[in-house]
Amino acid sequence: MNFRSIFSKTAQKHERLASQAVVPDPQRCVQCGICSYNCPLGIDVRLHALQGLAVVESKCLTCGECVKRCPRGVLRFDAAPLEQITLKAAK
Amino acid sequence: MSLYAIIGSGAAGLAAANAIRARDPAGQILILTADPHVHYSRPGLAYVLSGELPEKQVYQFPREFFARQRFEFVQSGVQAIQTDAHTLRLEDGRALRYDRLLIATGATAAMPEPPGMQLEGVVKLDSMADCQHILNLARRTRRAVVVGGGITALELVEGLAARGVEVHYFLRGDRYWSAVLDEVESRIVERRLAHDGVEIHYHTNLVEVLGQKGRVTAVQAEENGRPLTLPCQMAAFAIGIQPRMELAVQAGLKVQRGIIVDDHLRTSAPDVFAAGDVAQVFDAQSGQYLLDSLWTPAIQQGRAAGANMAGGDVIYEKKFPFNVTRLAGLVTTIIGRVGKGETAGGRPKGDADVAGIMRGDSELWRLSPEAVAAQTYAGDNRLRLYLKDNVMVGAVVMGDQTLSRPIQVLIQEQVDLGELRAALLSDNADLARLLGDFWEGYQVKHAAKIA
Known part of the structure; x- marks a missing residue:
């Protein structure tokens, strides 16, 4: 048995990559910076985690490097909170 | 204008400073620290040690941020607190007045006392300076012995193993972290360590660290009651931490295992607060005052203390303590x-x-x-x-x-x-x-x- 099999099938994963964003759980974060260090585009993911903000920058490729490397499971792919998307549109 | 003094520049100290600034744009905020590296992610040191992260990456805030927040750093330890006079005596001889004080001095590694602890090659992992010291020594360390338990001991074991050092891990009992993990979990961790080439010695007590010309050359131990001499160049310890509360004791604050604080993070002295690893905080659920040594509670406590120092009325409610860590590569x-x-x-x-x-x-x-x-x-x-x-x-x-x-x-x-x-x-x-x-x-x- 594999716990992961409950939620993620390959198709779901692709869907997630296309439609979701990297979302942090600030409670888990210890600000080590592994996420920012491994972002190929230099996005300061750690700052997002500190502020509890999803990475909705259009630059983010949702490559998953930060999600995979975080040693504490802070980051996940999820729908970005609506207010953050509207905020961005208003800019 | 209020004068805030914060002793300690770790997670709790910085969180408090930010919370004060958010409520009091004009107040003067002094952060006193003896750590030459000031502020960094202490948990991140594990990944610097393992080589997953360059040192510069664990500094969370750029200097410009501190300047923008108008934090004034004083690079000195504190020798004494006079709570009646609201003054601090610094190790560099100066005296400082405060209106409100936060003690966020954290904790320091407890060290055992077998002979040989003064030798070069005896290490701990408290600070960035410790981490740098270990990395310097690791270059000429072929074999290291790690003594202790919990997360820090594994950080040392895994970090040194990742640097190509042959690691021997001494456990006094028959399994790893028995206070929190159950036997199945301990065995999972131990099996993975063994797979990474770590040699675990069960029922093993360190007796003495041996050295020549001031450097570690071996450890003397007892394994299952039999003597064991293991040549090595490093002996690393993580047997626990002690809240750094000497200042509070001297100043006559109420202390037990840490500095006792109420739900507003106030100590027993007026205008003196404590937060982070040094604070022993009331837990309503168990009715006891308990210690945490965790990043998130330290920040939450720092925030509440800072807000209250700046005139707020914020109650810190101890939540279910929660940590995510990596044990032998398993989150x-x-x-x-x-x-x-x-x-x-x-x-x-x-x-x-x-x-x-x-x-x-x-x-x-x-x-x-x-x-x-x-x-x-x-x-x-x-x-x-x-x-x-x-x-x-x-x-x-x-x-x-x-x-x-x-x-x-x-x-x-x-x-x-x-x-x-x-x-x-x-x-x-x-x-x-x-x-x-x-x-x-x-x-x-x-x-x-x-x-």
């Missing part, structure tokens, strides 16, 4: 009460490898959940839950973390699991599926709360 989440609940002299009992609390540790974990357990494991994935009546009060999630966030919410929100209880506790229950299904339904009903 592990520990939430709430999961321990065996043994106490010695009124304090939670640790395991034989540690003297008290460790870094990344909470005394609450060791309290008994007084609840029934459900558990499952598959390969290196492990799930252990504690139910009290119809709510979950503690959990350990090791390996696959898919369920750790749902479980975290179910515990922190004390969600009623009445409909699941019987199924969870039945023999061979598929815990992951039961919780996964429940969570999907819960998410739909409570979308706003989770976000």
